[in-house]
Amino acid sequence: MSSTSPVDPLLERAPLLVRDWVSGLFPAPARGLADALLAIAAVILGFGLLFTLLTLVERKALGRMQNRPGPNRTGPFGLLQPIADGIKMLVKEDIVPEAADRPLHFLAPVVLVAFTLVAYAVIPYGRHLLPVDLDAAVLFFFAAGAATELAVFMAGWSSHNKYSLLAAMRALAQLISYELPLLLAVVPVVMLAGTLSTSGIVAAQGRWSFGLVPHWYACTPWGAAGLVIFLIAALAEANRSPFDLPEAESELIAGHLTEYSGFKYALFFMAEYLGMTALCAMAVTLFLGGWQAPCMFLQVVPSYVWFGVKLAAMLGLFIWIRGTLPRLRMDQLMRLAWKFLVPLALLNLGTAAFWRLSAGWEALPAQLLRWALALLLVLGPAAVIGRRLSARVGPRTYRYAAP
Amino acid sequence: MLGTGIIKGLATTAKNFAGSFRDPRRFVTVQYPEEKAPVTEGYRNFPFLVFDAEADPMGTLRCVACRICEKECPPQCIYIVPAVDEKGKPRKHPHVFDLDISVCMSCQICVEVCPFDAIKMDQTFEIAATDRFRGLLLDKHQLARSNAHFQRIHPTEAAEVDARLAEEKRQAEEKARAAAAAKAARPPAAP
Numbered sequence: 403m404s405s406t407s408p409v410d411p412l413l414e415r416a417p418l419l420v421r422d423w424v425s426g427l428f429p430a431p432a433r434g435l436a437d438a439l440l441a442i443a444a445v446i447l448g449f450g451l452l453f454t455l456l457t458l459v460e461r462k463a464l465g466r467m468q469n470r471p472g473p474n475r476t477g478p479f480g481l482l483q484p485i486a487d488g489i490k491m492l493v494k495e496d497i498v499p500e501a502a503d504r505p506l507h508f509l510a511p512v513v514l515v516a517f518t519l520v521a522y523a524v525i526p527y528g529r530h531l532l533p534v535d536l537d538a539a540v541l542f543f544f545a546a547g548a549a550t551e552l553a554v555f556m557a558g559w560s561s562h563n564k565y566s567l568l569a570a571m572r573a574l575a576q577l578i579s580y581e582l583p584l585l586l587a588v589v590p591v592v593m594l595a596g597t598l599s600t601s602g603i604v605a606a607q608g609r610w611s612f613g614l615v616p617h618w619y620a621c622t623p624w625g626a627a628g629l630v631i632f633l634i635a636a637l638a639e640a641n642r643s644p645f646d647l648p649e650a651e652s653e654l655i656a657g658h659l660t661e662y663s664g665f666k667y668a669l670f671f672m673a674e675y676l677g678m679t680a681l682c683a684m685a686v687t688l689f690l691g692g693w694q695a696p697c698m699f700l701q702v703v704p705s706y707v708w709f710g711v712k713l714a715a716m717l718g719l720f721i722w723i724r725g726t727l728p729r730l731r732m733d734q735l736m737r738l739a740w741k742f743l744v745p746l747a748l749l750n751l752g753t754a755a756f757w758r759l760s761a762g763w764e765a766l767p768a769q770l771l772r773w774a775l776a777l778l779l780v781l782g783p784a785a786v787i788g789r790r791l792s793a794r795v796g797p798r799t800y801r802y803a804a805p
Numbered sequence: 806m807l808g809t810g811i812i813k814g815l816a817t818t819a820k821n822f823a824g825s826f827r828d829p830r831r832f833v834t835v836q837y838p839e840e841k842a843p844v845t846e847g848y849r850n851f852p853f854l855v856f857d858a859e860a861d862p863m864g865t866l867r868c869v870a871c872r873i874c875e876k877e878c879p880p881q882c883i884y885i886v887p888a889v890d891e892k893g894k895p896r897k898h899p900h901v902f903d904l905d906i907s908v909c910m911s912c913q914i915c916v917e918v919c920p921f922d923a924i925k926m927d928q929t930f931e932i933a934a935t936d937r938f939r940g941l942l943l944d945k946h947q948l949a950r951s952n953a954h955f956q957r958i959h960p961t962e963a964a965e966v967d968a969r970l971a972e973e974k975r976q977a978e979e980k981a982r983a984a985a986a987a988k989a990a991r992p993p994a995a996p
Contacts, residue, residue: 466825467818470834725822726814788807 410529413704417444418530441533445522453675454484460721467725488668496664499562506560511662511669514553518676521546525683526600528693528706539600540592543684544585547639550677551577554648554658557670561661569657572732573648576638579739580645584635586747587628590754591619591688604692613698618691623776624753627784629689631747633719636685638739640678642720644727645735653729682716683709690716741791746784753779846959849926851906852915853950862949867923870899874915874924882908883915902945907937922966928958 425436458473458480465472473480498507524539526532536542551574558570592598595606609617619625638645649657656662659670686692690712693705700708730738753776760772825831835842858865870887888900915924927950934940956963 463822466822469821469825469831471825471832722815722818722822726818727811785807792807 411702411704414529416704417528417706438533445533446519449519449522449676449679450672452679453672454488456675456679456717457487458484460724463718463721464725467722491665491668494664496666497661499661501562502661503560503562506556507661508666510553510557510560511666511673513556514550514673515669515676517546517549517553518673518680521677521680522683524600525680525687526604526692527683527709528704531693531706532601535601536599538598540588540598540603540688543600543680544581544588547677547680548581550673551581553673557662558658561658563661565655566658566660569648569654569660573641573658576645576647576735579736580635580638580743583631583739583743583747584639586744586751587631587635588688590624590628590751593751593754594619594758600687600692604687604694607691608694610698616691616694616696618689618694620689620691622757623773623780624750624757625689627746627750627753627780629685631743631750632685632689634738634743636678636681637720637723638735640681640720641674642678643724644729646729647732647735650729678720679713679717682720683713685716686712737791742787745787749783750780844928844930846961848928849913850911850930851909851927851932852904852913852924852948853927853954854902854945854948855923855925855952855955856949857952859951859953862951863946866898866945866949867921868899868902868945869897869921869923870895870902871920873918873920877914877918879912879914880908880910882906899945902948903942904948905942906932907941922970925955925959925962 421437421440424440425433428436461483462472462480473483476482476486498504521543523534524532524536524543554573554577555570558566558568558573561567591603595603597603597606607616607618611617615621620629637643641648647657649659654660656667659667662670686709693709695701695703695705695708756779757772757776760768760775763769763772821831855867856862856865857867870885872885872887875881875883875885882905884901884903884905885899886901888896888898890896911926913926916926932941952963952967956967
């Protein structure tokens, strides 16, 4: 096991150099402000572009999963499709219901996007690329994420439409239910890293066994379980399939977005994708080593490239899941959260505690015993609870469908 | 075991995803304006008027302006004015034959009642127009299609129609020949 701090190559420092050059154009007292504004602009531009690209990639990938080519009419390979969509959204009429609470109706999408973007402030994108290094960054991230639930209810309430309101309540029930396993899955990470700061958590994962096997938390039994729980909860938090009940487009009209049109609807859409990207970035930071390279010799590649690769892999996984799984029913959704994920996340806390207490078991037999015990602690409860949950719900039989 | 179904499903979609790059034949999409799915022989949408000689479409229209289709048409989308010569005698030819395809319901009754096999159902479906009144009101020049076109789109029906028309023509000629022979054989009646 070794930990080295390699000398910063030029590529690693390139974003900082660019920032310093641009802020050097400003007078000295304004440089701090210029630095902050540049970081904000970079995040908004970068992730805005990623969002537009993601909508296209998602549609292309989903198409191929269903043996369709996907959008291919606008520009080469349909590359201009996001621009066409954006123009369409901008020129659409913005209808506000007569009885709507106008200020709230206007504020809901703004609040949603703002809180989603705020969460990006604490994610370390690279060795030197952390917009704000807070001591309680993890707490800040999930507080900002929880604030978006307010916007969902604002949208439902201000529309003055009973269906919107009901849908907002349903969405809220889902978001609050999955907030619990999401946070409980993160607690072990904080426990073992001993810090709430994201830079500290990434630094704690920056070691390799024999220079090849990374010490990411996902490579430990409790970390793998935590990552799976985190991903399931993140899917639900981001309103992604198979948990996209709040606006199940084939069953409801649009849930709490029923009364939104034009660019306000586009903002909700953008916030959904930005929220998904933020949660993926957080999963990378907490469990997959953030910007750390997977092997020691791969550190020659700049850290932000590794972060980008991991983020793309997570987003790809989300798209893959969307292309595969059918939507859950509301009761199945609640049962999964309260009877499966929350108990497992709580038990995972115990596993992580065991892992921390057994950190001193260095000898090989002790190591093996440690891994075996931890795996048992993770897989045993999952099997038992899973079996008990699925005991009375056997495979569904379709009486009138052809076998 | 819990979760095996999800893994199986993920494998299926992954197989589709990878397979679509390897084998483009997996795509079921027909890229419409560039390539078109073939229409079946039984497909029909709007009527057209049959003519026989490519060189003279209006002269060889089979329609004789009998106005049966106009009377039978349930939504009344056909409008016919027979042609007349200088003395006002009908010329067995439509002067005006208009068909409003925005009204037509593709019921094929006009085809079934036509005693002259002069009106048949077409298969062209790219008939969008920017003017819904004049753009979709077709006159006899727009409606006229050759018999060759009919044979191409409905080969079975066209073969049957052609055989019947040939047979009728042969019988008529035979009859005419017999009548002429009888006329020649019989001595002229005494005045």
